[in-house]
Amino acid sequence: MPPSISVLVTGSELLDGRANETNSHLIIQALAECGLAVEHVLSCDDQIQNIKSSLDFLRRCSDTVIVSGGLGPTSDDLTREAISEISSKELVLNRACLEHMEAFFMKRRGRAMDPSNQKQALFPAGCRIIPNPAGTAAGFAIEIDAAQRRCLVIALPGVPSELRIMVSESVLPALKQKYQIAESQVYNRRVLRIFSVPESTVGSRLSAIKPPQQVSVSYRAHFPEIQVMLKALPAEYPALELKALSERARQAIGNDHVFSESLELDLCQVLHQIFVEQAITIAIAESCTGGLLGSMLTYQPGSSKYFLGGAITYSNESKVKSLGVTPRALEQHGAVSFEVARQMAQGVRQSLGARLGLSITGVAGPEGGSAEKPVGTFFVGLSDPHQTAAYHCFFNSSRDKVRTFAAWTALDIVRRLSSGLPIPHPSQCRGNS
């Protein structure tokens, strides 16, 4: 029998429409790394009777329940009380924890602890305390008797940055030991991350290579990229064969469309590597993306090595003043055109003395489209000391998605050219909406 691990996430904000529940994802992701799958993910609100009934349901079908949320200082944080009642263990003040919290406040926040935080030092008697290196709320683990067996209940805070570190530093090592995780039980995985091909095309190209039954193939449309995951147990399908299959899949999908084979390496990080390795400096000029391209390029620590700066030229006037775009080009071709994209890229490259100039000008919508240049039309300009080119793209979607897609397209064009790969024809620049 595989271990049965469930996740309970508490918080009224999760069921009344205010919050996206993302903590179960974080736990699932961490467990997946050592081959542990989650069986049930359940969400419930902050009422103590609902936390108790959810816990009661899960402890009957799971041998480990990981609870996230409800360890905070406010009146609706009731996880410790619920676990105390369901395990019949009273809450006891932990002095060491209290002192740690008081010190944390002075050091990290520069102020004394609010008295409301004191309840975060209460724990069910007999539990094991799980330290929180990133915040005030420590977690705890306690065994509870269920109908047929004992169930390990692990309570963790709901703040994602705290949850993440506590799962990796305390929970995972404990679960690996509890379930005696052997290498043979850990799935091998291969990931292909794809941009500029629609999901249905990826699906049919991949079906054509007929992956064997032992390999699980799954797709994820994570706008604007598509992720394919191939997964197999080493005993059923050796790692080397999985690698070869992944390579066949990559060729079938189109080698140039796959920008990464790692969940840890996103498009910005791929660009980061290219810029650092090839000692390229870059300057950018953005219109419809309004800063999005720059914020992607500077997301990575160390981006100051290659990113010199840029201009956000929303108005025509600013295109002329900041980038030297000619009024004639704006008049003859319009702001959204090959010519203006070229002049923007060249202008920003020259004015900041960068090796590459990259520009985007387009119609993000919802207004501003025309028959000739409908909403979703954009041009990417790329200039280096030898030449300046522009690419015409079109992506019919909402304002937000057009902007994201345009910024990705610009980065992808740089990736392709820096790696000697072809640029897709504009009719293929549609991707998935």
Added chain:
Amino acid sequence: MPPSISVLVTGSELLDGRANETNSHLIIQALAECGLAVEHVLSCDDQIQNIKSSLDFLRRCSDTVIVSGGLGPTSDDLTREAISEISSKELVLNRACLEHMEAFFMKRRGRAMDPSNQKQALFPAGCRIIPNPAGTAAGFAIEIDAAQRRCLVIALPGVPSELRIMVSESVLPALKQKYQIAESQVYNRRVLRIFSVPESTVGSRLSAIKPPQQVSVSYRAHFPEIQVMLKALPAEYPALELKALSERARQAIGNDHVFSESLELDLCQVLHQIFVEQAITIAIAESCTGGLLGSMLTYQPGSSKYFLGGAITYSNESKVKSLGVTPRALEQHGAVSFEVARQMAQGVRQSLGARLGLSITGVAGPEGGSAEKPVGTFFVGLSDPHQTAAYHCFFNSSRDKVRTFAAWTALDIVRRLSSGLPIPHPSQCRGNS
């Protein structure tokens, strides 16, 4: 008995760590609008036996189950098959749907439909088809016999933009009718959206006004803002009293810290209103935020009315070239300083001819900090034709959070000054990490 509605979200990517599950949130949010609460949210992977067992569990405890996902064209899309088996209704091709899909591909994607999409026109016999105005996969609704009662199963696609429109246009009207939703069953809600005060402070200030028992108070830390929701049934606590309570809460927290009282009105939209109403134009100069401030200011359609453009000046050289920052100021005070923030704001305002110039310069980290200016130090500059000021802020967190917090702080300073509100002292500029 309140209606019992559950949500099932399918997708291996949700349990193997690749995807955040956000669709249940979207459904919950829509249902909350008409006072319907969700009882269970369950996630399961793409295996048909797991979809079937999850459906079987939920149909026994719910009278409506909303399923999202698994209606796509790929081999792991098996929701229609699972529902067909569990309801003992075979899958039948719907010609009208097929034709609609073929037309959709030509019109929206500019290419013929991939044959793999054909299975999206198969539906369990006797179901009601739910049109999809935004994509290819239509949904469907079918009644299934459960142990004691009949359960309505509603299958919808997993693509969020499609799910959203189908829930609001088809599912909600049907559920309102089914459950005869009366006004008295619909909760009144008041929301306070807060920036620049930590959650624990908000919590203790709010506890101090002792909200009555009939009002549910919940908190959500949605970085970098804090949301407080007050909720009550009209029969138990009248809407006008709830409004008055919310006003008292606002004063207790600090009137100036509350930037919005609506989930539909975020900080960018508040700024949008201010700029449009006061006919203000703005230009920006960003260093450590690298474009994030610009992308926030241009997120809203119609931002070209007030946003003229900006400069992303990552290097010292670009600060001098693009903004006229003096080499002397850089040398004497460093790039992260009051003086450089002031010069950046003034420089960009003058060069683009805007009413306001707004700048950010800081140390986002993880490298680049010093004893005097540790990681998390940033300065916001604000210039208008009469004066130029700069504000010193500090937020000790990760690179990503420092950047987000800095962009929010800059926008919040503009909001405060445009509304005659005080600027918090730098020691309060810490917020919640």
